[in-house]
Structure formats: structure tokens, C-alpha cells
Amino acid sequence: MLKSVAGRQVPLTPKQFPIRLSRRIGLRTIGSLGAKKVVVCPSGEQIVNGGFETGDFTGWKATGSAEIVTDGHKGSYFAYMSLSYGSVEQELPTPISYECIETFELFYQNSGCITPTVEVVITYTDDSATTITIVSQHGDWTKLNIKDYLDPEKTVKKIKVSCIVDGYGSVWLDDVSLIGAG
Amino acid sequence: MQIEDLTIVTPTKKEKHLDMFISQNLELLKDNIFIVVDSGGGEKLRPYCVLYLNERLPFWEARKLAYKYVTTKFILNLDSDNVPPLDYVKQAMNLLKDDKAEAVAIDYEQPLGHPAFGTSLWKTTWLKEFYDFHPEIHDETIRVEPGKWLITSKNNFCECTYMWHKLKLSGGRLETLPYRAVHLK
Numbered sequence: 001m002l003k004s005v006a007g008r009q010v011p012l013t014p015k016q017f018p019i020r021l022s023r024r025i026g027l028r029t030i031g032s033l034g035a036k037k038v039v040v041c042p043s044g045e046q047i048v049n050g051g052f053e054t055g056d057f058t059g060w061k062a063t064g065s066a067e068i069v070t071d072g073h074k075g076s077y078f079a080y081m082s083l084s085y086g087s088v089e090q091e092l093p094t095p096i097s098y099e100c101i102e103t104f105e106l107f108y109q110n111s112g113c114i115t116p117t118v119e120v121v122i123t124y125t126d127d128s129a130t131t132i133t134i135v136s137q138h139g140d141w142t143k144l145n146i147k148d149y150l151d152p153e154k155t156v157k158k159i160k161v162s163c164i165v166d167g168y169g170s171v172w173l174d175d176v177s178l179i180g181a182g
Numbered sequence: 183m184q185i186e187d188l189t190i191v192t193p194t195k196k197e198k199h200l201d202m203f204i205s206q207n208l209e210l211l212k213d214n215i216f217i218v219v220d221s222g223g224g225e226k227l228r229p230y231c232v233l234y235l236n237e238r239l240p241f242w243e244a245r246k247l248a249y250k251y252v253t254t255k256f257i258l259n260l261d262s263d264n265v266p267p268l269d270y271v272k273q274a275m276n277l278l279k280d281d282k283a284e285a286v287a288i289d290y291e292q293p294l295g296h297p298a299f300g301t302s303l304w305k306t307t308w309l310k311e312f313y314d315f316h317p318e319i320h321d322e323t324i325r326v327e328p329g330k331w332l333i334t335s336k337n338n339f340c341e342c343t344y345m346w347h348k349l350k351l352s353g354g355r356l357e358t359l360p361y362r363a364v365h366l367k
Contacts, residue, residue, distance in 0.1 A: 069196055070223070071196065071222050071223070080196070082198075083367065111241075128329065129329060130329045130330075130331070131329065131330045131331065132331045132332075132333065133330075133331065133332050133333065134333040135332065135333070135334050135335070136319060136321045136322075136333055136334050136335035137317070137319070137335065138319060139240045139241060139242070139317065140240050144333075149331050151329065168263070168290075168294075168365050168367075172196075
């Protein structure tokens, strides 16, 4: 890699590499200049079949009442969970650290006479977890910005979304997305 | 079973039990004025209704839209996963016609603990005037402990209790009857 100095192309010093590279191929420079930690961030979508557009649970492990239903927030399908319990979960192909997450979100609806609970559990590589429990009812597609709730010191390895219904109702889930910052 | 002066209003959205809904409510659906607002997946209801509106709406907006087309004196709200006993509908109609109530409702076999809006019968004038349910969700996020978050609502979201409260505040009368509706699962 070269830079222009007084009209001549000269190589960058090693110290300058990570910062310049980070802009071009997705490396991130963490920490002070004296002790740089270079993190390689993946780019693009990290969730497999987050919109369930394969029409099945490819990439996901589904349990209980979870099923695929046509229509959805965007596209042609979404995951539908009802009755007493249903869940879908996905282990990321590659764990991703907080600083490498550009966006992490999902869309849900939970409606019924007694609010069905939506539980989102994000598991980290050290097996600790962040749990987001939604008991507020939303009868239309609602975005949950998962990144807001993450532990910034940790690396995400799995997402699990569950529906717990004590009464009549359902949880709809669509467009689960984790975009890498690379 | 034809019931004079009654319109049945059904909003539907991704209902999984439409076949059961139709077969178990057939006596009501085939002989009465039936309005459907289909927000997805409700095509099977089309042959039974006099007015089929294909609009993607939240259920409360779907109800409001359907009520605009009602010209009879009474309305039966019939959610697309509900089956009310026929005797309940007959007796509720008698109460309304005899001016003993503005609305009549019953709970489900697996009780909610309050009468359900989804099988309630109303005087049309009251329902058209008072139905303004529109949940304005005000979420509150609480950090319960490190790593555990709770998203809850500052305001309640229950159409049934909202409407019964509103009816009572307005001087309206809600009657109930010793029947239970089936909630299809």
C-alpha cells in the first residue's frame, strides 16, 4: 500500500496500516495507538434465512408450535408461534463481537386477549446471555433493536426467540437480521 | 338460522382454523348479513359474505371499516376463531330488541375472566358511536438485572375491558348470559 509524499508514492508505515485498511476491507482498530487490536469484522447479513423466505426453517431450529406461515413483514413468509410455547433459534455460523455488529434487529407481532410474551435470548461465547422479555402487546409489525440490549464486551453466538402464551394469541416473527460492520 | 336486523362482522388475519370456523358457525353465516374484512388468508369466507373487503389492517381498524357498512339495528362481532352458541345469539338479540342492554357478551369455555368482545352483540348505533379502540402503545424498558430486560406497556392493551369500561362510563348497559363461547385452537 502506497501513499503520496511530495509527489512520490511511498509505502505506508506499519502503524498506519490498520486504520487505512479498516476503511477499505473491514478491519477495525480497537484500543490505544500503543496497543492496537485489529478485529476482522465480517460484512453483510450474518443470519441465515432471517426472513424465512425459504418457506421453511432452514438455518433455524424450531420447537413447539413454531411453523412457517405465508405473508409477513416483508417477503412471502414469517414464523408463527402460538398455543403454550414455541421457539426458533439459530447459532451464528461465526460468532460476532459487539464492535463488529452494524445492526441487529427483528420484527414481531404479539396479539391476543392475554398478551403473549416474546422472549429474545442472545447467548454469548462465554455462555452468558442477555434476555429481553416483551410483555407489551403489539398488533402490528414492530421492530426490536437488539443491539441496544447487548453487552458491549461480549461476542454473540446464538439468538433464540420464544413465544409463551397463557391464553389466546400468537407471536409472529420476521426479518431477523444481524449486519456485520465489515 | 336467519336473524332479523343482524349483521355479522368478522375481521380475519392469518386465521388457521377457518374451516372449523365456517363449519361450526355455518348456521349463522349462511343465512345472515355477513361482512368480512380480510387482512390475509380469509378467502374461504368470501362465498358466505355479502360484503368482502380485502384490506390489510390491524383488527381494530378492520372492525371500524366494517361497521361503516352496517345498516341493520344490531351487530354481532364474530372473530374468526370464535364459535358462540346459537342460543346465546338468540337470547342476546331478545335482550337488545327489548332494550334491556346496549351490548351482550359472554366469556369463553376457557375463561378470560371477563366477557369477550369477539362474540359480543351490540346495538349498532352504540357500537358505531363508541368503538374507537386504537391501542397507543407506550413501551417502557426496565433493566431487571444485568443481562435481563423487560419491555412492558405503560398503558393496558385489552380491547374487551376497554370497551366494557367505555360502555359503562357512557351509561350503557352490558348484559351477560350463562353460555360460553368456543375459542378455536
